[in-house]
Amino acid sequence: MSKKNRKISNTDKCIEVLQDLLILELGKEKIPQREIRNIVGVDIHKVNRIIKYLKKEYGGR
Known part of the structure; x- marks a missing residue:
């Protein structure tokens, strides 16, 4: 089944939002992007x- 045809559950949506928030918070703390990728x-x-x-x-990192 392709990703387009797959129905996304509310749990999956919630996990994506939490991941995005974690990425933002780690980015604000100036954690390197590679480290953020490993953490999240x-x-x-x-x-x-x-x-x-x-x-x-x-205005930059």
């Missing part, structure tokens, strides 16, 4: 996609 256990592209908003908001 997600793809580096997801970390980069979220951290780029911190760079805009806080």
Whole structure:
């Protein structure tokens, strides 16, 4: 079954939101992106996609 056809449960949505929040908080503390990836256990592209908003908001890392 492809990812597009798979129904996402509320639990999966909740886990994704919590991962995003953890990435944001670790990014605010200036933890390196590779370390964030290891801690959260997600793809580096997801970390980069979220951290780029911190760079805009806080004027760099």
